[in-house]
Amino acid sequence: MALPLQPGLTPMEVAFLCEMEMVTVIPRQRLESLNLLGGPTPALRPPHRAPIPLWLALLLKRQRRANILPPPWLLPSSLDSILKYETDISPQTFSPPPPHPYPISAQPAATDYTSPPFLPSSTADSPPDYLPYHWLELGEILLEACPDDIPDPDRVRTLLRDLREVRMAKMRASIKDLEGGGVSSLRGVGAMEVAEGRQFIVGVMDELRKLGLSREIARREREEDEGGGAGGEDEDEDMGFE
């Protein structure tokens, strides 16, 4: 009965999570609102657009009951400019994630702590210039399920592949930051990229930690002796990891 899996989501589980993302559909048939466990679905009335979860949209699409509107960031022009950003403007770090759609106001709200896949980052009115957290899975799923709804699907496919390669190199390069320890940021990373890199990155991190354990303890003791003075900056000379 116990789950025989390592810590961390598998790609299949990431895809499952991605199917909770909201997308916009144009229904081709009427469908009354349904009382689902996760809340009622909007009543579908062609030709009015409606936001529904991706898994439901895929079900409707497969039965030709609806068309899926691709999110604005999945258009070739948007992907093109994001790719430019990834390669030219910011060759070291990922392009930034979309801004949080629910800014924090003085009044605490339930949406303050909402995170993907429950943020509307892939509906028809989401911002075009940012890759959302589930970009790769969502793009692949849509290309697979509804290439007829996406303008220029072949070009989108190529651009997604290019983006993936550029970003994979960045993911690999991020391992260098792990050497000294501490926290390292992967701002803008995608879910599938995390799932893919996790085993390797966590493995490297844990092994390095074990190797450096005695040094870390020695440093801590020394810093305590010095009265908690600023340490750490002066011992970079023997890092030689490259």
Added chain:
Amino acid sequence: MDISDILQDLNTRHLDRDPFAENGDDYGEDEQSGQADLQALTRAWVNERGAAELLPWPKDGLVERATNRIKQQIELVETMTGDMDPKTNFSLIIIQTEVERWKFLIRSYLRARIAKIDKHTLHYLSTPALMERLSKTEVAYATRYQQLLHGHYLSSFLGSFPANLQNLNDTAGGISMIGGPDEEAGVFVRGLGSREVGGEGSVAVRGRGRDGDGEIDVQRGEVVIARWSDVRDLVSKGEMELV
């Protein structure tokens, strides 16, 4: 008031009403709670799948509530099945698909927990604070499992050892026999926002390292790699989540 209070509130309101009378107009309130439960359950599942150690069982009755919802929905499906109108039929497919998705979430969540309990049974039974993290049924399961295991060890080899070597929880020589999960393991976490009122929403994460300790401010939605022990408190406060 934080999200667990809100959930609790919605939960009590939900229980006040007749569970079978919810197909009418009063679904509005329930919508919030259904959506909130889905989000909470998803987060609990991803956190549990990401962490090496067992996380506390949700105290607000989240799993029980979700199981009840599924039960009611299955009853609804059963009454609807008699109706062979093709239109209802399709609605039925949608409802069933969603039920299966919820069932998968709960199943995977519980199985991930059982895997951790199996791995370090004695560890989680060793102190009251750790036992607090298990649900009632999980405590029963862990105790029974440990009994079986101990019985098996005794009959297969432990019984022929000298009595003073038969303990499974010896701490002689300063090393405990009870192994626990690796609390320093690296994890991927996302900032959700500070719970302090009036803050900018970023969470300060202090990470320990070999050559120096670092502290960075993690924005909402930003993913970082850190040691589990450095972010555990932030995750339990709901200021961060595992991804």
